[in-house]
Amino acid sequence: MAKYILRRIVYMLITLIIIATATFFLMKLLPGSPFSSIGAKLTEEQEAILLEKYGLDEPLPVQYAKYMVNMAQGDLGVSFQYNNRPVTDIILDRLGPSAHLGAQALIIGTILGIILGMIAAIRHNTWVDYSSNILAVIGISIPSFVFAGLLQYYFAVKWQIFPPSFWEGPIYTVLPTIALMIFPMAVCARFMRTEMLEVLGSDYIELARAKGVKSTSIMFKHAMRNALIPVITVLGPMTVSLMTGTLVIEQIFAVPGLGEQFVRSINENDYPVIMGTTMLFSVLFISIILIVDLLYGLIDPRIRVSGGKD
Amino acid sequence: MSPVLEVKNLHVHFETYGGTVQAVRGVNFELNEGETLAIVGESGSGKSVTSKSLMGLIPRPNGKIVEGEILFENQDLAKLKEKELQKMRGKDISMIFQDPMTSLNPTMKVGKQIMEVLMLHQKLSKKEAKKRAIELLDLVGIPFPDKRVDQYPHQFSGGMRQRVVIAIALACNPKVLIADEPTTALDVTIQAQILELMKDIQKKMNTSIIFITHDLGVVANVADRVAVMYAGKIVEIGTVDDIFYNPKHPYTWGLIGSMPTVDSQEEKLYAIPGTPPDLLYPPKGDAFALRSNYALAIDFEEAPPMFKISDTHSAATWLLHEDAPNIEPPKAVKLRMEGMAKGAGGDMNGDVNNE
Numbered sequence: 001m002a003k004y005i006l007r008r009i010v011y012m013l014i015t016l017i018i019i020a021t022a023t024f025f026l027m028k029l030l031p032g033s034p035f036s037s038i039g040a041k042l043t044e045e046q047e048a049i050l051l052e053k054y055g056l057d058e059p060l061p062v063q064y065a066k067y068m069v070n071m072a073q074g075d076l077g078v079s080f081q082y083n084n085r086p087v088t089d090i091i092l093d094r095l096g097p098s099a100h101l102g103a104q105a106l107i108i109g110t111i112l113g114i115i116l117g118m119i120a121a122i123r124h125n126t127w128v129d130y131s132s133n134i135l136a137v138i139g140i141s142i143p144s145f146v147f148a149g150l151l152q153y154y155f156a157v158k159w160q161i162f163p164p165s166f167w168e169g170p171i172y173t174v175l176p177t178i179a180l181m182i183f184p185m186a187v188c189a190r191f192m193r194t195e196m197l198e199v200l201g202s203d204y205i206e207l208a209r210a211k212g213v214k215s216t217s218i219m220f221k222h223a224m225r226n227a228l229i230p231v232i233t234v235l236g237p238m239t240v241s242l243m244t245g246t247l248v249i250e251q252i253f254a255v256p257g258l259g260e261q262f263v264r265s266i267n268e269n270d271y272p273v274i275m276g277t278t279m280l281f282s283v284l285f286i287s288i289i290l291i292v293d294l295l296y297g298l299i300d301p302r303i304r305v306s307g308g309k310d
Numbered sequence: 311m312s313p314v315l316e317v318k319n320l321h322v323h324f325e326t327y328g329g330t331v332q333a334v335r336g337v338n339f340e341l342n343e344g345e346t347l348a349i350v351g352e353s354g355s356g357k358s359v360t361s362k363s364l365m366g367l368i369p370r371p372n373g374k375i376v377e378g379e380i381l382f383e384n385q386d387l388a389k390l391k392e393k394e395l396q397k398m399r400g401k402d403i404s405m406i407f408q409d410p411m412t413s414l415n416p417t418m419k420v421g422k423q424i425m426e427v428l429m430l431h432q433k434l435s436k437k438e439a440k441k442r443a444i445e446l447l448d449l450v451g452i453p454f455p456d457k458r459v460d461q462y463p464h465q466f467s468g469g470m471r472q473r474v475v476i477a478i479a480l481a482c483n484p485k486v487l488i489a490d491e492p493t494t495a496l497d498v499t500i501q502a503q504i505l506e507l508m509k510d511i512q513k514k515m516n517t518s519i520i521f522i523t524h525d526l527g528v529v530a531n532v533a534d535r536v537a538v539m540y541a542g543k544i545v546e547i548g549t550v551d552d553i554f555y556n557p558k559h560p561y562t563w564g565l566i567g568s569m570p571t572v573d574s575q576e577e578k579l580y581a582i583p584g585t586p587p588d589l590l591y592p593p594k595g596d597a598f599a600l601r602s603n604y605a606l607a608i609d610f611e612e613a614p615p616m617f618k619i620s621d622t623h624s625a626a627t628w629l630l631h632e633d634a635p636n637i638e639p640p641k642a643v644k645l646r647m648e649g650m651a652k653g654a655g656g657d658m659n660g661d662v663n664n665e
Contacts, residue, residue: 202412203407203408203409203412203413204412204413204414204415204416206367206407206413207405207407207413207414207415207475207478208415208426209367209399210365210367210399210400210404210405210407211399211400211404211426211427211430211478212395212396212397212398212399212400212401212427212430212431213396213400213426213430214396215392221418221426222415222418225417225418226415226416226417299417300416300417301416301417301462301464302416302462302464
């Protein structure tokens with residue numbers, strides 16, 4: 001097991017290097033220069049000084065090599081925009097709200113989705129099933145920013161139940177969380193329903209019934225675990241789409257999170273912040289995939305990895 | 311001897327989009343203590359539905375017992391509520407399924423699946439249940455039961471899994487065990503082992519077994535009595551000897567005639583012509599009449615009643631009516647019957663030879 005995890009971590013590092021390289025060169029293709037958007041007009045001379053200061057006058061391969069060496073040592077550089085604040089500082093500052101929002105949406109969405117899917121499966125072919133199905137289709141096909149706008153309009157502007165934006169306490173998290181969790185909820189509900197129906201029709205459930213096990217125990221002890229395996233598969237990609245979802249949702253609700261910062265940095269050609277944020281997202285993505293793979297083994301003994309078997 | 315289980319005029323229907331499927335259309339039989347009753351018939355003849363309705367396991371809400379009684383220990387199982395059925399299932403009546411590869415929960419330890427029944431019905435503590443689970447695994451012939459108890463189904467072979475399923479079924483010493491084609495999915499060598507195991511355990515526990523199969527070889531090996539089902543009805547019932555040496559119903563003739571033997575002289579295997587009737591629209595009269603060479607005019611008008619041939623043997627065919635012409639079974643079937651009578655020492659008296 002330890003060997004397996006170690007091997008996976010090596011692969012992760014290779015993936016990260018590839019991502020860093022690709023992002024670095026792609027980012028340099030962005031139009032404009034980091035200093036063109038600063039309010040005051042710079043003379044050519046001043047701009048040259050700034051470029052030299054940040055090492056942007058050197059040939060690209062040299063810049064790339066320097067960046068990679070620094071990053072390996074944990075130094076992500078300083079921002080071009082915020083009075084030379086280190087990128088790590090900016091990211092750490094912004095990480096809190098994003099992580100909070102993302103985790104809240106993912107956990108609530110997944111749990112609600114699983115419950116909804118199970119209820120739909122148990123009440124198969126009744127109005128409960130049909131309405132949960134319609135909800136799921138709506139949740140999957142309508143993008144989160146549409147919900148965000150609607151939620152803002154009705155709950156914040158019209159009925160004034162929740163604040164429309166900003167990030168100043170638990171009540172502020174309600175609307176963005178709902179907007180963000182609808183997609184994972186819908187996906188989970190659909191998967192869970194299909195899987196539950198399949199599992200409930202299987203021989204081992206009939207055997208459990210023949211043993212005299214109560215219907216509720218059959219649902220939770222026998223069926224749920226087996227139905228969860230494919231749901232976990234979608235959990236990985238879903239988390240990823242949730243992260244990209246936060247980019248838009250944070251803009252709409254003015255949440256001071258990473259996503260909002262990321263979009264702004266791209267507009268401002270703030271190379272170190274773009275790189276730093278991209279790397280953070282990548283690390284998260286790759287870790288989630290690893291965690292999902294390890295989760296399989298926890299739930300399904302057949303997929304459990306045996307150490308050292310190559 | 312009073313019967314353990316008595317089924318009277320059982321009718322089971324399924325509501326489908328196409329209409330009502332009359333899967334079981336008036337089944338009567340009784341099961342005595344310690345005996346093995348084999349129910350044989352083609353796919354779709356209603357054998358499995360009959361056995362599942364005994365346990366209240368017919369898929370609801372589509373399937374329903376519309377008529378009839380299932381008498382077990384002074385109560386009618388057909389009228390019990392789901393809650394009461396749950397208490398009975400696994401304790402008084404339990405079941406072995408056809409495919410051991412899919413009938414165990416893949417994400418639950420084998421021991422836990424056995425312990426579940428014990429803790430549910432016998433209210434054993436976790437520790438006691440585990441001890442008993444190990445004993446049961448030992449009883450069904452699984453080596454190293456104390457290690458195996460903590461393993462998952464995928465670590466067992468097909469035959470071993472069927473042994474585990476048997477252990478689950480026997481955990482609470484049920485009075486009736488329903489085995490729904492328990493050997494069909496297994497290799498022939500493993501089949502023989504599982505049959506031996508079941509016979510062995512039956513002797514030890516005095517369980518009554520309903521053995522559903524379409525393998526007449528297995529029937530000859532395990533059964534005391536045989537019920538032949540066709541189109542949702544029992545068409546002939548009797549002891550093994552009655553059915554194999556003195557069959558009266560043309561359908562039973564067909565079944566026996568289509569059984570291959572080692573010393574078959576004909577090159578072509580006999581098959582019953584035609585297909586079973588559509589139970590959405592069961593035919594008027596005798597359901598087998600259309601496929602039978604011996605059908606009488608009345609067969610197309612009125613369903614035959616059960617005619618008693620001896621104390622143990624009866625069959626539902628108009629051929630047994632006193633006005634019916636005297637018809638002998640076809641030659642191929644006669645040859646087969648004679649062949650079996652000659653070779654009877656092997657299969658039929660297997661028990662005697664073993665002792």
